[in-house]
Amino acid sequence: MMKLTRFVLSRSGSKSTPMKSRTRWFSTYSPNPNGYGSSSSVLYADYTIFKGKAALSISPILPTFAKTLSGALKVDKKGSILLKFSPAIGERKYDYEKKQCFALSATELGSLISLAPAKSCEFFHDPSMKTSNAGQVRKSLSVSPLSEDGYFFTLTVVNSLLKTNERFTVPVTKAEFTVMQTSFSFMLPYIMGWHQLSSQSSGSNLAKRTDVSLSPNLEWDR
Template identity: 45%
Template sequence: MQNLNLPLIQKVGGFTVENLSNVSCFRFAIPTAVRFSKRKFAISSSIWDGKSSRNINVSVRSQYLTPEEQQYQQQKFPSHSSNFHSQPEKMPPRVYVGYTIYKGKAALTVEPRPPEFTPLDSGAFKLSKEGFVMLQFAPASGVRQYDWSRKQVFSLSVTEIGNVLSLGARDSFEFFHDPYKGKSDEGKVRKVLKVEPLPDGHGHFFNLSVQNKLINSDESIYIPITKAEFAVLVSSFNFIVPYLLGWHTFASSTKPEDPTRTNRSGAELEWNR
């Protein structure tokens, strides 16, 4: 059925009437003639009040748009929902955040890096690489000045972040990285991150040593992290770990009516026993 949009506000019997001053509950309109045009039609009606009749004219305009008009409106007023579905690769702008600790001999910046996903033939996405946290150590070049051109970086994996989260006041750990492991330059760059408790037990030393045989350099940068600063790191790591694993994308894409929820493996069905 075609929806009709009547240009006037007052309506009688489903039609808009130009003048209803003489129409009451005892009067009714009877259409007597209809004249169609391309986009509208006119109706000649008679109002009967039980004694006499009176002719009135009713103009009705259709809401239907021709294909040419629909195409023009879609070009002039594009739909946000259609753009979203036709361009799923369009993502919000990336935002960079971090937490920086400044000390007399060095500064440390901690920044998260997002996970990576691979599209599947089914249209879904699969996690291809976990996110990580980047540690950037910069030596001091003066009073409250730091030489970021000489910075050394160390990436913490999700598991290594777990070591930081489980670190006690008197605990320590050591991580070793070779950026060229499995490549032709394997063993030529050696990075060692040591975390040790401060003598008073109210914080930890973060010490990064980088031995680079490719450029014949050997540098060590350390920075003391207080108990309060370490608490901020722990809180930040606890928050960001699910995002580094990509679990937030799974949670946002799962709906109660999602048909994939019914396709479960045998291991998952054990909870229905």
């Protein structure tokens, strides 16, 4: 069973940085030759794991590119793999309005792809790190062994401003984790933007795609 979610979104609300060479935003998305994924389409592609206390949805976020005055294209914002945890409110019912997100970087994906059986890893995110607001919102993602049959994915979110402490735990079977690892390996070059390097027509496709760009609902939206 799979739940679908947002993959390509509008970037109208994003902030621009003062780079004199920047002129316009582009995404890596291009129309599908079979008629699907036209310029006005939004793509949905989640892998969702439904469990008794929470659901875990996983979706890729592509990078955005900036075009310089010289005509060169460079990655402006790297992509990620977004993990979304939603609490259960009944049998096979989940409150997606109260979801919490955790965006995995390329290096963090590498830790999960190479995670050996019976081993664990943990990641910490602080959006205000190295500022006076550091520590106001803290997120930690823990991946720990579930006997020999999989892993526990546990997300803890501590918000000192709202005085909340949320915790989501989703047991992931060995088969589900294998799907995750395989998907992570496949998407890694895409979230880094490297797939465009091997595309003969990537430059022209990006130049034509001035109407679609990415601004995903990343983990710090709430």
